[in-house]
Amino acid sequence: MAAGYLEILRARHAARLLTGTLVGRLPNATAAIAVVLFVRAEGGTYSFAGALAAVYGVANAVGQPLLGRLVDLHGQPRVQLPAAIVSGLAMAGFALAGVASPVLAYAAMIVAGLFTPPLEGGLRALWPVVLRRDAQVPTAYALDAVAQEVMFTVGPLLVTACVALWSARVALVVINVIGVLGALSVVVSPPSRAWRSGPREAxxxxxxxxxxxxxxxxxxxxxxxxxxxxxxxxxxxxxxxxxxxxxxxxxxxxxxxxxxxxxxxxxxxxxxxxxxxxxxxxxxxxxxxxxxxxxxxxxxxxxxxxxxxxxxxxxxxxxxxxxxxxxxxxxxxxxxxxxxxxxxxxxxxxxxxxxxxxxxxxxxxxxxxxxxxxxxxxxxxxxxxxxxxxxxxxAVVAPSPENDPNRAVEPRFSSGDRA
Known part of the structure; x- marks a missing residue:
């Protein structure tokens, strides 16, 4: 069972990109629990904590496709790393300022959510470039989905461990520093630096x-x-x-x-x-x-x-x-x-x-x-x-075995075709 996944991970840069993306997404995966724990530790109410988490979620939902479009236009490093830094700084500012000013707290959540880097979409755009065969891409997508479940399990445990060892404020800062390092690991990799979106119609x-x-x-x-x-x-x-x-x-x-x-x-x-x-x-x-x-x-x-x-x-x-x-x-x-x-x-x-x-x-x-x-x-x-x-x-029409055991002609993976 593990053979297909091991073949994916043995591909050059694959393990680094997958790990870096998962680590870079930790702030997003743990934002709700980290914010709630911090607000409660600062004496805020559950209603206020829930509202802040909801604002972060809405801002994140708005920002992801907008940043994704910028990545397609300008490449991954120019968008992903600056976005990760801005988002991390907003969360760090929230952790340092506390909840005394609701206006500042909400503003920090909006900025942190809007600038969460679209690392998920970036990784999925890179899989057809990193892997040797188009037929491996579906397995990579499945590995990607499985890894997400691991992250959403481990992430909250990491937050609670940081809270137990230090404090909710330290946990919020540490998780976001780790997230920036994960994004940095991805964008300095050769596949990310070399990747260019295909020609697009305005x-x-x-x-x-x-x-x-x-x-x-x-x-x-x-x-x-x-x-x-x-x-x-x-x-x-x-x-x-x-x-x-x-x-x-x-x-x-x-x-x-x-x-x-x-x-x-x-x-x-x-x-x-x-x-x-x-x-x-x-x-x-x-x-x-x-x-x-x-x-x-x-x-x-x-x-x-x-x-x-x-x-x-x-x-x-x-x-x-x-x-x-x-x-x-x-x-x-x-x-x-x-x-x-x-x-x-x-x-x-x-x-x-x-x-x-x-x-x-x-x-x-x-x-x-x-x-x-x-x-x-x-x-x-x-x-x-x-x-x-x-x-x-x-889409470019090319023979591919991914979905047709008879090797019928079908549209090739679009992200595998580069300008």
């Missing part, structure tokens, strides 16, 4: 002029809603089945399921078009959310939550391939950044939607939300099947 919509990409984003908005709603429903369930400890196990189980599913998905080459495969994966994702409504005892519920997470990482990995196929020429980083933004917005909407649902009907109806959202995502993919079946017009 258009104010940028990547969003692709109908296929818009269809995919519409579907993944609801996948994000499903994931966000689970986190709220799980709190309500845990309140009646053991408290915070059970909630922690449920969230860890969701990540474990995604880790297992993504690892298994990436070890083989899958036949058929990725657009059709995504419909199957999203359908399975929606079906696996439904057993959560049974709400058994804590141990059984943890196992059901593992099952609920199994198809998440495969869905994300498959979506990466589709983004690459449908992104207009010269917009690949921006296109990947739009996927990140859409997923983030969807998770926020899911969190906000599940709250009133749980309040009105309890955890049972809260767990109905992810199944319903997964079903809507599948309906979007089915309704836009014709659009998704036609890759971006700018």
């Amino acid at each position: 258009h104010w919509l940028g990547a969003l002029r692709s109908p296929g990409l818009l269809a995919l984003l519409g579907a993944f908005l609801f996948v994000g809603i499903a994931l966000g709603s689970i986190t709220v429903a799980a709190v309500s369930y845990a309140d009646g089945h053991g408290g915070d400890g059970v909630y922690g196990w449920l969230m860890a189980a969701l990540g474990l399921g995604a880790l297992v599913g993504g690892t298994a998905y990436g070890v083989r080459q899958w036949p058929g078009a990725p657009e059709r495969r995504l419909r199957v994966l999203v359908g399975l994702l929606a079906v696996c959310y439904l057993p959560l409504m049974l709400m058994p005892g804590a141990v059984a519920m943890v196992l059901l939550t593992v099952l609920a997470g199994v198809f998440l990482a495969p869905c994300i990995a498959c979506a990466f391939i589709i983004v690459d196929r449908h992104a207009p020429g010269g917009t690949v980083t921006e296109a990947f950044s739009w996927l990140v933004t859409t997923f983030t917005v969807g998770a926020s909407v899911g969190t906000g939607l599940a709250g009133p649902v749980v309040q009105a009907g309890g955890a049972l109806w809260g767990f109905a939300v992810p199944g319903a959202a997964g079903a809507v995502s599948l309906l979007v993919l089915l309704a836009t099947g014709g659009v998704l079946a036609a890759p971006a017009g700018g």
